[in-house]
Amino acid sequence: MPLKLFELVGTDEARPFSPFCWRTRMALAHKGLDAESIPWRFTEKEAIAPHKSDKVPVLLDDETAVADSWTIAVYLEDAYPDRPSLFGGEGGRAMGRMMNWWGDVAVVGGMFPLIIADIPGHLAPVDAAYFRKTREARFGKPLEQVAAARDKSVEGFRRALDPLRLTLKSQPFIGGTRPNYADYIVFGPFQWARVVSPFQLLAEDDPVYAWRERLLDAFDGMARKSPGYQV
Amino acid sequence: MPLKLFELVGTDEARPFSPFCWRTRMALAHKGLDAESIPWRFTEKEAIAPHKSDKVPVLLDDETAVADSWTIAVYLEDAYPDRPSLFGGEGGRAMGRMMNWWGDVAVVGGMFPLIIADIPGHLAPVDAAYFRKTREARFGKPLEQVAAARDKSVEGFRRALDPLRLTLKSQPFIGGTRPNYADYIVFGPFQWARVVSPFQLLAEDDPVYAWRERLLDAFDGMARKSPGYQV
Numbered sequence: 110m111p112l113k114l115f116e117l118v119g120t121d122e123a124r125p126f127s128p129f130c131w132r133t134r135m136a137l138a139h140k141g142l143d144a145e146s147i148p149w150r151f152t153e154k155e156a157i158a159p160h161k162s163d164k165v166p167v168l169l170d171d172e173t174a175v176a177d178s179w180t181i182a183v184y185l186e187d188a189y190p191d192r193p194s195l196f197g198g199e200g201g202r203a204m205g206r207m208m209n210w211w212g213d214v215a216v217v218g219g220m221f222p223l224i225i226a227d228i229p230g231h232l233a234p235v236d237a238a239y240f241r242k243t244r245e246a247r248f249g250k251p252l253e254q255v256a257a258a259r260d261k262s263v264e265g266f267r268r269a270l271d272p273l274r275l276t277l278k279s280q281p282f283i284g285g286t287r288p289n290y291a292d293y294i295v296f297g298p299f300q301w302a303r304v305v306s307p308f309q310l311l312a313e314d315d316p317v318y319a320w321r322e323r324l325l326d327a328f329d330g331m332a333r334k335s336p337g338y339q340v
Numbered sequence: 341m342p343l344k345l346f347e348l349v350g351t352d353e354a355r356p357f358s359p360f361c362w363r364t365r366m367a368l369a370h371k372g373l374d375a376e377s378i379p380w381r382f383t384e385k386e387a388i389a390p391h392k393s394d395k396v397p398v399l400l401d402d403e404t405a406v407a408d409s410w411t412i413a414v415y416l417e418d419a420y421p422d423r424p425s426l427f428g429g430e431g432g433r434a435m436g437r438m439m440n441w442w443g444d445v446a447v448v449g450g451m452f453p454l455i456i457a458d459i460p461g462h463l464a465p466v467d468a469a470y471f472r473k474t475r476e477a478r479f480g481k482p483l484e485q486v487a488a489a490r491d492k493s494v495e496g497f498r499r500a501l502d503p504l505r506l507t508l509k510s511q512p513f514i515g516g517t518r519p520n521y522a523d524y525i526v527f528g529p530f531q532w533a534r535v536v537s538p539f540q541l542l543a544e545d546d547p548v549y550a551w552r553e554r555l556l557d558a559f560d561g562m563a564r565k566s567p568g569y570q571v
Contacts (some may be wrong), residue, residue: 198429200436203516208435211442211503272441285434 112137112144115157119305122148123321124336126304128257129178131332132297133166136182136290138328139194144168151236151324152329165255178297179209182290196289198290211272212294220298221246226256226307231305232290261306266310270317276335277316281323288327296324296332303337341384343368343375344400346388350536353379357535359448360409362563364397367413367521369559371423377401382467397421407548409528410440412520414454423567426521436521439514445523450497451529453479455537457487462536497541501548508547511529512554519558527555527563535569541571 114137114310117127125131125146137144148167149156160167162176168184175184186195186202196202223246229237230250241252248255273295276283283291299321311318325333345368348358356377380396381388386538391398393407407416410508417426417433426525427433438512448459456475458484460468472483479486504526507514530552533541556564 179563196429197431197434198427200425200428200515200520200522201434202431203428203511203520203524204432204439204514205520207439207503207507207514208510210506214502214506219443232480271445272438275441275477276438280434283429283435283438289431289434291431291435291438293494 112142112150113270114144115149115165115167115169117165118148118150119228119236120233121336122306124231126228126239126301127165128220128298128301130162130166130297131300132178132290132293133181135170135296135324135327136185136195137292138331139195139288139290139293140185140189142185142189142192150233152237178244179206188317196286197284197289201291205294208291209294212298215269216295216298217301219269220302220310220322222255222301223259223266223310224256224308226252226291227306227308228252263308263310266313267312273284273320274316277320288324292320292324296321298336299324299339300332302340303332304335307338308339336340343373346378346396346398346400348396349379349381350459350467352465352567353461355462357459357536358396358531359451359529359532360395361397361528362531363409363521363524364412364525364560365401366555366563367409367416368525369428369562370426370519370521370524371416372418372421372424373420373423381464382470383457405440410437420480428515428520432515432520434526436474439522440525443529446500447526448532449534450500450566451541453486454490454494454496454497454541455533455539457483458537458539459483463508488499494539494541498543498546505510505547506552513551519555523551523555527552531563531566531568534563534571535566538571 114133114164116125119123125332151183157163157165158166160174161171164176168175168235170182170188175181183197196205229241232240264314271303273283281284281289283295299310311321313328345364347356347361349356368481385394386536388394388396388398389565391405391407395407397412399412401419404452405533406412413426414433460472463471476482504514511517514526542552
């Protein structure tokens with residue numbers, strides 16, 4: 110029985126977004142595993158409730174349901190040990206936990222205010238209303254106000270990428286000569302942004318831009334082929 | 341021939357500081373290697389010039405001189421492969437490069453303005469003058485002004501530790517159940533601060549505080565035994 114992956118989509122089922130689902134997509138590709146995509150929308154909580162989650166990604170592997178992108182990565186590493194390693198050993202797995210938090214805080218968290226106002230336009234009315242209500246409660250203001258100064262505030266986001274930028278001076282990927290899960294942790298959010306927003310997060314002469322290009326090319330251009338803005 | 345390590349000191353030779361030298365000290369202890377300490381002061385450039393460096397740490401291993409804490413860690417991992425691993429595999433080594441930059445930018449860089457004004461008091465006059473001149477040029481103002489608002493600006497430093505703080509929710513060390521070089525990358529700066537400054541960088545109920553305590557206890561309390569403030 111093939112793997113199945115609940116993935117966040119909006120009105121276009123061929124346009125999966127969510128930084129976390131993209132981490133899992135890249136991890137599956139890294140392991141050389143196919144997964145049937147099950148499109149899922151913000152308000153379809155009941156579709157994943159049987160799998161004990163209210164968020165995606167949720168991976169179904171035969172009788173096993175696994176929720177949360179980090180938990181899925183660890184599951185895939187353990188369940189498919191003969192496939193290429195996502196972590197490159199125990200040290201990488203342990204450090205990967207912190208890379209994942211850095212990715213959540215600095216990358217997802219830093220990017221979210223910059224692209225948030227572009228998201229409702231990709232959603233059906235019921236999902237757009239849900240998204241706007243829950244996220245405006247979180248930020249305490251309208252989405253358009255959150256994103257208003259993004260031409261300026263993008264500078265702080267770019268600066269926060271310095272640890273990645275400096276790493277790329279001596280190696281093409283966080284994983285070294287080839288990407289590993291640490292790269293997908295950071296790339297997932299960039300792919301999310303690319304799918305939903307025309308906003309330019311990176312300057313073209315930024316080494317992080319070139320790194321993102323390499324990951325767009327990975328796995329026969331899987332991420333690049335997915336519908337998105339050319340940014 | 342035993343290993344030798346040039347370490348930064350001030351007026352008290354028994355009080356080595358420098359975040360980078362402490363990374364190396366912890367790495368040597370992790371590998372179970374002894375090293376003879378060679379005290380070195382900021383203005384003693386000629387003492388290390390033959391080893392093609394103008395900064396410490398510089399490690400001497402028989403005929404081999406290795407400068408820069410990251411380069412030393414990689415050297416030790418390769419030269420002493422039968423000793424406990426610093427990186428836990430190739431993935432950890434590759435991700436460690438980015439952890440090192442995160443440590444330099446967020447931890448050393450975030451901490452420096454907070455403790456900088458306390459450093460000259462630990463230095464001989466010639467070194468204090470050198471330190472003040474070079475660092476005031478870097479910050480563009482007197483050291484005392486750099487540190488002036490530290491009771492307030494420490495909050496930003498603490499927030500920047502969120503990726504570590506969140507990681508510690510599920511594991512006691514960045515390296516997992518035991519510390520590895522990623523822990524020493526971040527601990528080195530904390531030990532530097534502890535040696536030179538009475539300023540309290542961490543709240544006592546912070547999980548990062550408890551993590552630092554665990555590393556102060558590591559290797560039979562090596563770092564705790566070194567003279568420092570009780571902060």
